[in-house]
Amino acid sequence: MTQNRNVPFFNYPQVYLNDKENLMKIFDDIGSRGAFIMQKDLEIFENNLATFTGSKFAIGVGNATDGLELSWMAIGLKKGDEVICCSHTMLATASAIKTAGGTPVPVELGDDGLIDPDAIEDAINSRTVGIMPTQLNGRTCDMDRIMNIANKQNLYVVEDAAQALGSRFKGKHAGTFGNASAISFFPAKVLGSLGDGGGVITNDPYYFDKIYQLHDHGRDINGEVKSWGRNSRLDNLQAAILNHNLESYQNVIDRRRQIASIYQEQLSDLNELELPPAPDADPNHYDIYQNYELQADRRDELKKFLADNNIGTLIQWGGKGVHQWEGLGFNVKLPKVERFFERCIMIPMNMFISDDDVNYICEKIRLFYRG
Numbered sequence: 001m002t003q004n005r006n007v008p009f010f011n012y013p014q015v016y017l018n019d020k021e022n023l024m025k026i027f028d029d030i031g032s033r034g035a036f037i038m039q040k041d042l043e044i045f046e047n048n049l050a051t052f053t054g055s056k057f058a059i060g061v062g063n064a065t066d067g068l069e070l071s072w073m074a075i076g077l078k079k080g081d082e083v084i085c086c087s088h089t090m091l092a093t094a095s096a097i098k099t100a101g102g103t104p105v106p107v108e109l110g111d112d113g114l115i116d117p118d119a120i121e122d123a124i125n126s127r128t129v130g131i132m133p134t135q136l137n138g139r140t141c142d143m144d145r146i147m148n149i150a151n152k153q154n155l156y157v158v159e160d161a162a163q164a165l166g167s168r169f170k171g172k173h174a175g176t177f178g179n180a181s182a183i184s185f186f187p188a189k190v191l192g193s194l195g196d197g198g199g200v201i202t203n204d205p206y207y208f209d210k211i212y213q214l215h216d217h218g219r220d221i222n223g224e225v226k227s228w229g230r231n232s233r234l235d236n237l238q239a240a241i242l243n244h245n246l247e248s249y250q251n252v253i254d255r256r257r258q259i260a261s262i263y264q265e266q267l268s269d270l271n272e273l274e275l276p277p278a279p280d281a282d283p284n285h286y287d288i289y290q291n292y293e294l295q296a297d298r299r300d301e302l303k304k305f306l307a308d309n310n311i312g313t314l315i316q317w318g319g320k321g322v323h324q325w326e327g328l329g330f331n332v333k334l335p336k337v338e339r340f341f342e343r344c345i346m347i348p349m350n351m352f353i354s355d356d357d358v359n360y361i362c363e364k365i366r367l368f369y370r371g
């Protein structure tokens with residue numbers, strides 16, 4: 001029996017406190033150089049990001065939501081153009097389509113919690129121009145199927161890879177399959193900064209050029225104004241922090257995969273739970289476990305029981321799929337997504353929990369179901 005303890009879902013102060021000395025050095029260096037906007041740390045980070053993902057180009061942007069929106073703006077959505085996305089995603093996926101001028105069409109999820117390729121096919125009509133899969137919880141969709149559909153139907157693909165830096169399908173990185181994609185560096189992300197931050201990656205020089213202009217007042221990489229744009233640049237300070245965090249990134253992924261293995265080992269016999277795929281369950285997938293989201297019988301009671309035992313949990317995005325927010329005007333029923341949101345719960349998955357914390361969480365979950 002593990003001693004009682006307190007395991008918050010995520011510990012924001014630790015993002016700073018855990019690495020305070022190095023971060024202070026970075027603040028001092030950037031501050032002393034006055035290197036705040038579009039300086040060499042950003043350029044280095046963009047190169048690092050492109051190299052790490054195996055993509056030709058990377059652009060630091062203000063946040064992933066902007067990156068997704070700018071990607072669709074670069075493609076050029078017109079009024080009435082439909083883009084298919086999963087309803088089991090953050091609102092940002094759908095809102096990026098909307099704010100870029102298109103119409104988001106949320107569809108069902110498959111058994112793995114990711115967008116269902118069959119549902120994509122069913123939703124295609126004469127207005128469809130694109131697909132926006134979300135590489136959710138650090139897992140990449142079956143991109144063979146999605147790219148086959150897109151190629152056959154001549155559709156654009158922008159990947160929402162906000163949660164998936166380093167995740168791979170058949171060895172290829174999330175974010176490198178479609179026309180462009182965006183990654184988030186929100187502080188709780190696997191690669192987090194100390195504020196908002198995002199990156200766009202693309203292999204296409206045309207989209208690189210367009211998105212680059214859009215993110216910096218219409219200026220191209222030589223500073224020449226070529227078009228209308230706006231300001232959505234990644235701060236140089238955040239870029240410097242991200243360069244630093246990228247140095248230990250593989251260790252971070254390894255640790256997350258190890259935590260997922262412990263959860264798998266200790267919880268997989270409980271048939272009241274459906275766990276996410278284990279790290280080595282499918283050789284086609286390399287998951288980075290941005291989140292550990294499971295489905296649970298009596299979910300709300302479990303959440304309360306864990307809270308009473310000082311274990312933090314989270315129900316993603318306020319407990320609703322995109323199409324379920326009445327204010328957004330969708331008029332569609334997606335039973336699998338709705339059922340998922342009645343049962344889903346995320347348990348702690350981060351760099352601040354010890355093996356003892358993980359064991360404690362598993363012990364309490366077992367106690368809840370088995371007494």
Ligand SMILES: Cc1ncc(COP(=O)(O)O)c(C=O)c1O
Binds near residue numbers: 063090093160163
């Ligand atoms: C799936 C998904 N898409 C988009 C975003 C938006 O990222 P950002 O906060 O960097 O705009 C997030 C962030 O949480 C996300 O999880």
